[in-house]
Amino acid sequence: MAKVAFLGLGVMGYPMAGHLKNKGGHDVTVYNRTQAKSEQWAKEFGGRAAATPKEAASGQDLVMMCVGNDNDVRQVTLGAGGAFDGMKKGAVFVDHTTASAEVARELYAEAKKRGFDFVDAPVSGGQAGAQNGVLTVMCGGDSGPYGKAEPVIAAYARMCKLIGGSGAGQLTKMVNQICIAGLVEGLAEALHFAKKAGLDVESVIQTISKGAAQSWQMENRYKTMNEGKFDFGFAVDWMRKDLSICLAEARRNGANLPVAALVDQFYAEVQKMGGSRWDTSSLIARLDR
Ligand code: NAP
Numbered sequence: 001m002a003k004v005a006f007l008g009l010g011v012m013g014y015p016m017a018g019h020l021k022n023k024g025g026h027d028v029t030v031y032n033r034t035q036a037k038s039e040q041w042a043k044e045f046g047g048r049a050a051a052t053p054k055e056a057a058s059g060q061d062l063v064m065m066c067v068g069n070d071n072d073v074r075q076v077t078l079g080a081g082g083a084f085d086g087m088k089k090g091a092v093f094v095d096h097t098t099a100s101a102e103v104a105r106e107l108y109a110e111a112k113k114r115g116f117d118f119v120d121a122p123v124s125g126g127q128a129g130a131q132n133g134v135l136t137v138m139c140g141g142d143s144g145p146y147g148k149a150e151p152v153i154a155a156y157a158r159m160c161k162l163i164g165g166s167g168a169g170q171l172t173k174m175v176n177q178i179c180i181a182g183l184v185e186g187l188a189e190a191l192h193f194a195k196k197a198g199l200d201v202e203s204v205i206q207t208i209s210k211g212a213a214q215s216w217q218m219e220n221r222y223k224t225m226n227e228g229k230f231d232f233g234f235a236v237d238w239m240r241k242d243l244s245i246c247l248a249e250a251r252r253n254g255a256n257l258p259v260a261a262l263v264d265q266f267y268a269e270v271q272k273m274g275g276s277r278w279d280t281s282s283l284i285a286r287l288d289r
Contacts, residue, residue, distance in 0.1 A: 029060065
């Protein structure tokens with residue numbers, strides 16, 4: 001059993017923190033900006049709710065966080081009442097936010113200066129993955145602190161791996177999002193074409209999902225894409241945030257991402273259609289309109 005804090009009880013963080021308590025059996029303190037949520041969590045899971053990130057982080061072996069973007073990450077760690085002011089020496093800070101590799105490296109260096117460790121550890125698997133405790137966690141940092149974090153992360157992960165030094169977790173998440181962008185657009189065009197061709201989409205998918213075109217997106221999203229239902233899942237706004245991180249990194253490392261850049265613009269159109277909170281599979285909506 002470890003002494004753990006979890007900062008940021010959103011769609012992802014709330015169930016993740018719950019698994020730390022119920023599955024991991026850890027001593028868990030939570031912090032959330034909107035305090036009603038942390039109080040609700042404490043009531044539901046029986047942990048403690050702290051008023052600030054600093055208070056939550058104080059005296060913990062491990063501090064996990066899952067907030068929105070780079071600015072939020074900086075605010076919760078380094079802002080007034082920030083978690084870094086509460087970290088004890090030798091502790092490990094694990095950031096599950098999808099953020100830039102730059103902010104990961106910046107916080108890794110800051111943590112080292114203050115005598116504790118920082119691991120960037122973005123996740124994939126979505127809301128369902130968080131609720132079922134089967135997330136994929138991609139990590140960057142040093143092997144010693146990673147080794148301390150991994151058995152605790154196991155409470156909500158099916159796959160957790162140290163990919164490389166600081167920032168490597170965020171870079172791996174970028175690879176993940178680049179894969180998804182092109183794949184979802186391909187699937188959207190294929191389903192759009194099947195309908196225009198007058199084919200029975202159910203029969204088409206039953207057949208081709210057993211072959212080389214199969215994908216997680218196909219298995220899990222073709223039905224709702226075909227029905228034009230997008231009111232769930234991973235929001236377009238979040239995907240655009242992630243793609244902007246990918247495109248900024250590509251400008252630095254010289255990678256060519258023509259399809260990811262184009263799909264980002266398609267998502268901008270979906271936002272204009274009112275789809276900011278729609279699932280990423282809503283790319284088909286701009287083809288079908
Ligand atoms: P969410 O439901 O919007 O929750 C965000 C959480 O961060 C909330 O607890 C929010 O507090 C807190 N927060 C945001 N900015 C803050 C700030 N400046 N100071 C303090 N707290 C702040 O988001 P989510 O869906 O859980 O996603 C969180 C992260 O995981 C994002 O980086 C996202 O890209 C990534 N992710 C999400 C999914 C998914 O399917 N949702 C999948 C993989 C990765 P309040 O309650 O006060 O607003």
